[in-house]
Amino acid sequence: MNEYLTNFLNSETLRYFSDALPWVNSFMCLAWLAHFYTKALKFNPNGVKALERKITSRLKQLFFPIQNWRFQDYQRLQPSEPPCLPEFLVGLFAKKRYRNSILCDLAESFDRDLSAGMSARRAKRRYWAAALNSIGPQALAAVKRLGVWSLLIEAARRITE
Amino acid sequence: MARVDDLTLIEQATMLAIMRQHPSAYGVSIRDEIKQRTGKDYSFGSIYAVLERLEDRGFIKSREGAATAVRGGRKKLYFAVTGTGQLALRASLAAVEAMREGVDLEGASA
Numbered sequence: 040m041n042e043y044l045t046n047f048l049n050s051e052t053l054r055y056f057s058d059a060l061p062w063v064n065s066f067m068c069l070a071w072l073a074h075f076y077t078k079a080l081k082f083n084p085n086g087v088k089a090l091e092r093k094i095t096s097r098l099k100q101l102f103f104p105i106q107n108w109r110f111q112d113y114q115r116l117q118p119s120e121p122p123c124l125p126e127f128l129v130g131l132f133a134k135k136r137y138r139n140s141i142l143c144d145l146a147e148s149f150d151r152d153l154s155a156g157m158s159a160r161r162a163k164r165r166y167w168a169a170a171l172n173s174i175g176p177q178a179l180a181a182v183k184r185l186g187v188w189s190l191l192i193e194a195a196r197r198i199t200e
Numbered sequence: 201m202a203r204v205d206d207l208t209l210i211e212q213a214t215m216l217a218i219m220r221q222h223p224s225a226y227g228v229s230i231r232d233e234i235k236q237r238t239g240k241d242y243s244f245g246s247i248y249a250v251l252e253r254l255e256d257r258g259f260i261k262s263r264e265g266a267a268t269a270v271r272g273g274r275k276k277l278y279f280a281v282t283g284t285g286q287l288a289l290r291a292s293l294a295a296v297e298a299m300r301e302g303v304d305l306e307g308a309s310a
Contacts, residue, residue: 129245133245133248134248134252136262137248137251137252137277139274139275140226140227140248140276140277141227141244141245141248143227143274143276144226144227144228144231144244145244147228148228148244169243169244172243172245172246173243173244173245173246173248174245175243175245176243176245176246176248176249177245177248177249179249180249180252180253
């Protein structure tokens with residue numbers, strides 16, 4: 040008998056039912072609420088309707104900000120930072136003395152775009168374009184300054200530092 | 201005749217923009233000045249490559265300014281044209297003027 044009970048407690052069937060128990064509970068609660076609602080509606084229809092209206096208006100008040108929530112508003116509320124990948128790429132080839140200055144100028148341009156009412160997405164696209172346009176001349180200047188091999192070694196050093 | 205240090209168009213424009221913006225010429229203001237006056241929109245990479253070249257040749261000098269809140273507390277790098285730079289610029293512009301003298305530019309009607 041003891042062995043039988045142990046096997047039953049470890050069985051997959053019991054596990055299946057125990058997993059389903061919260062769902063059965065929820066379903067029974069909903070069924071009970073529906074039953075109670077039907078009874079209350081029969082007993083005092085006007086009172087139930089008035090209560091419904093009260094609850095609905097209260098819920099509307101509570102969820103009003105969510106009801107009128109738009110993704111654009113959310114984006115506008117988020118503090119926008121310039122994307123970091125183009126920053127890294129520009130910083131890779133810029134001369135050490137000018138690196139911080141170039142990145143700051145790009146960031147200032149980005150902030151100016153945002154202050155002008157541009158969306159964060161468009162400002163980021165413009166930042167990407169400005170950064171990619173800056174990489175070419177800086178890389179060329181670096182090649183002239185260091186030579187190709189030295190430039191590659193310098194880039195590798197900056198990545199690893 | 202004094203030796204004319206060759207300056208390209210963008211180098212001339214950059215030096216003139218620095219002189220116009222003196223004493224607060226930095227990357228953004230230089231680029232804006234060039235864009236406003238010539239309509240050419242250079243990237244910051246191009247501007248700084250030119251500035252690097254000019255500074256190496258001793259035509260301009262740079263100094264770090266105070267940190268500003270607009271730039272997240274980071275310092276601006278201000279540029280100024282040196283005496284040598286002004287001489288080179290004057291010579292370069294004079295060379296262009298000398299070449300232009302007596303030439304009638306008729307534009308589209310030519």
